[in-house]
Amino acid sequence: MSGDFAADLKDLAGKLTQVESVMDLDALRAQVADLEEQASNPNLWDDPEAAQKVTSQLSHRQAELRRVTDLRQRLDDLEVLHELAEAEGDNASKAEAEGELTRLAKEVDALEVRTLLSGEYDDRNAVVTIRAEAGGVDAADWAEMLLRMYLRWAERHGYPTDVYDISYAEEAGIKSATFKVAAPYIYGTLSVEQGTHRLVRISPFDNQGRRQTSFAHVEVLPEVEEVDHVEIPEKDIRVDVFRSSGPGGQSVNTTDSAVRITHLPTGIVVSCQNEKSQLQNKAAALKVLQAKLLLKKKEEERAELDALKDSGSSWGNQMRNYVLHPYQMVKDLRTEHEVGNPSSVLDGEIDDFLEAGIRWRKQVNAA
Template sequence: MTGVSADFEADLKDVAGKLTQVESVMDLGALRAEIADLEQQAAKPDLWDDPETAQKVTSQLSHRQGDLRRVSDLRQRLDDLTVLHELAAEEGDSGSLAEAETDLVQLAKDVDALEVRTLLSGEYDDRNAVVTIRSEAGGVDAADWAEMLMRMYLRWTERHGYPTDVYDISYAEEAGIKSATFKVTAPYVYGTLSVEQGTHRLVRISPFDNQNRRQTSFAHVEVLPEVEEVDHVDIPEKDIRVDVYRSSGPGGQSVNTTDSAVRITHLPTGVVVSCQNEKSQLQNKAAAMKVLQAKLLQRKKEEERAEMNALKDGGSSWGNQMRSYVLHPYQMVKDLRTEFEVGNPSAVLDGEIDGFLEAGVRWRKQTENA
């Protein structure tokens, strides 16, 4: 739905039908019953005698209340919009009619977004997300590309008002970054961003080539669910090596004068994580341990998935190229799985990626059901 609708009634009916379908999928009666049950559990005086159960109950209650509030607000907006349009039409109020049509365009977008939310039913989809971006083939252009991708995602979080916490940035020598890890806090943000996992390719005239040649560079995006106390990722102290060092910024310059940055190596797997954004070594170690737990949890999931895929014929490949960003000789960003494309790379790189995210979630659901 684009622009001001020429047929308000038809568009309103379409949005109303889609919202009714969303309400049916969400099963509002069962949702209210689940909220009531969780509220009873949360009200028990001995709830926090078991912190793990308490965290699970309060987290589920918050998420379920948010889901109900969101769909109820959309239903109220639809009802109000119907009344507003009827009154404006009766009174011949062109200003209010234009306002109703503009509101309907936004309402349609919000209903579409909620429809996508109903497709996020994975075990960890409602979690916060831990995102890691790494430069791959392409030298200095790839390092610059990795930094551009980090900015794209951070701009997307700003647009939605999602808090972010940058855990670690490893700067490249000439320009850009070798890698970066940050957390995004919002309901269902892991399920939403998980479709971004894979290799992102950039084609452009290299700003680092004095002969102005076209360069193709690559960066990899990894998206993990934030671990919670109930995940039980057991990491014995003997299985890790902790190194401390001074935080550094672009060009290798020292950010502080104390060895507060922390690097943790998981010896059995070779997984390495680091954190340097906090002020104290203790805080950095705690944050790095959470990232390590998330990575080990993801490895466990991948091993289980590999065992299941071995019983099937095929399965989706998440590690391959999944999106191409072409700045020269033409302007195009195209998702190689969903075929969704946009002819304005500047807007995409400024954080306008919702269309890609929604298409990715729908594509993943279709492939799971195929």
């Protein structure tokens, strides 16, 4: 912001106009009208799965349209409010207008970032897997801290989550966890989190209080849909069932309802234990396996192109440092974005990192 209210308001209105153009509001209104017509069909719920998809898409598109039209209305109202405050010399109203301008600028920036998500699967739900890597018990604890960070982030935004599987470590923390986040463009948003996250701190598990560096890997996949056609022949998988367990191996289920699926041709293993029945767990595990196989297929298709790129430009490896000692800082190694308050980041305040990552990726892909 330049401090010149009228100029800042004009610039913001221009940015919103660009966003509206990219979003193609006429096409969005047409989509909403078409989905509303489908939703009003009295036979819609004859196919519950298809009905759920229609109603979910309708809700998302309506929210998207409402979001941008509300921003435009607030900008128009703000111009009137500021003009009245200037004419009457009302300092309180001027301060209110300036505060609203700041809020609107942040919301328009966030909407602009949304328009940068134009990848093939960006508008889908995300399936996230976190794995402890080097660092022993500290790494397991670190993986659990990251799990909490992402779940808190989703909670802050009101995004539904579904934890498919958690494998607890013996002493503390987790070996791995897989969960889904459901909301429009969540895969595109969270995909910039993929890579290795590094933590530096005084280890709470070291009797001598030494500094420890530990690592955890984050994998982000798009949720598969029927149109993806990822067929998995029964002969290509081995299904094992076992009892769900919690921390320390304590049984939390008296039946063998947890499911582990091994894809024999690739060796990929997935598991799910959060559902009540074996069939539900198998269905959820198969969806995760399909997502992994879909990603593998796309990676193979891009392999020749990727081989031509400088491996040093890859953003899929170590991508962020979290330093708790000897100083306090979280820094993204790709975007250079950093903050000096790790506790807020670990409590789910990662929007600025996500936005910076999405903008950075767009620049890299355009280069």
